[in-house]
Amino acid sequence: MGCCVSLFSRKPRLEKDHWQHTQNRRSSSAKGASALSGGGGSSGFTEFTLAELKAATNNFSSDNIVSESGEKAPNVVYEGRLQNRRWIAVKKFTKMAWPDPKQFAEEANEVGKLRHKRLANLIGYCCDGDERLLVAEFMPNETLAKHLFHWENQTPEWAMRLRVAFYIAEALDYCSNEGRPLYHDLNAYRVLFDENGDPRLSCFGLMKNSRDGKSYSTNLAYTPPEYLRNGRVTPESVAFSFGTVLLDLLSGKHIPPSHALDMIRGKNILLLMDSHLEGNFLIEEATVVLGLASQCLQYEPRERPKTKDLVSTLAPLQNKPDVPSHVMLGIPKQEETPPTPQHPLSPMGDACSRMDLTAIHQILVMTHYKDDEGTNELSFQEWTQQMRDMLDARKRGDLAFRDKDFKSAIDCYSQFIDVGTMISPTVHARRSLCYLMCDQPDAALRDAMQAQCVYPDWSTAFYMQAVALAKLDMHKDAADMLNEATVLEEKKQRGGKGP
Structure with a gap:
């Protein structure tokens, strides 16, 4: 059976004008599941x-x-x-x-x-x-500001401060690589700690406070100099703000950058360091962090480091990788049982809950393209040589997928997807599994989300997201997604329609 799509699901619809169509269907899907899962x-x-x-x-x-x-x-x-x-x-x-x-x-x-x-x-x-x-x-273990400036039992130890700097650098680098390099008002209140005590960057800073409003609410002494000149946030402005967070981590105080730079120039590193650490840090490591902070706080934006440079500088300083964050913070780990599906799992749901990629592969092979049915409408004029080449690429991808040659399947499916004339949620789901088999969970998650965008009520898209999220160690999110996939699958079995 050939897989084609009707005009409503062509690639341009996945951009701005597809947004309302997708949101309407996604919203109705969430509300349909509301009675079982407790809302969206x-x-x-x-x-x-x-x-x-x-x-x-x-x-x-x-x-x-x-x-x-x-x-x-x-x-x-x-x-x-x-x-x-x-x-x-x-x-x-x-x-x-x-x-x-x-x-x-x-x-x-x-x-x-x-x-x-x-x-x-x-x-x-x-x-x-x-x-x-x-x-x-929700992050239950307060902010970096609370732990650095208003702590009650113990101040974060040096290794934890290095972990905070590294994890936030990783978050900024991920956002930059995903096309969202601007972060507004990065400060110690934007760094939050999850149930494990791991530091996370608040997503709220990825949006401005208003469509045309200010991007900074902190004291002007801490804002990048170019923002004071033109009121615009740039990727280089984010590096400057990251430098102020590094100063917080070093000193345990919120020191204005100009004052800190004077201390750096005077090589008064011991005066800058937080006295509550009681000397429990390596001067060589502190010197590296201080040097990075100095680079970030350069007056000229072009002289500041890129996010990948932040990551590469801080990565070698991580010296307690096996010690849990909550131990280093001195807080109890908050245990919360993840939600479980309300009903018995289907074979696909069971395979995903067990992270059994081989079983998922077998199910996707057996399912073939039946979930793309109903979208197979192409006019005679569209049946071009390019179309035949594209379908041939998908066919070669299917053969490689069946034979578990996942790297070749990725290449062939990518040729099919990149042409953009036809959109198949099944191809995205299959390529998502291929990425998982090749230990690329980020790419797998993107494909699974794209499959959901094409077909908002398709349980397989949610199942694949659940597996990718679990591979990314986002287990609560994975459990929630598995639950929603189960609800959607049951809804379809009760008589719901296809795409």
């Missing part, structure tokens, strides 16, 4: 209702505000809990901060495509009247 709280990107978020935050009660700085920030973050017991963080913007709901939703949707274990990931948004809200994973 999956790790997929969801449009929440205002009622859901009001219920989760006790009607945006002041008791639910998570804020340590006491600053009158223009946007407030609330702690909340969905009906499925999942904890969330909700950022509530001031009225009309983003006047155009489509612009806000499109921007949120772009940030929502990012998924990384070093990020406190964005899982949804809400546009209702004048309300503009972002919904992210």
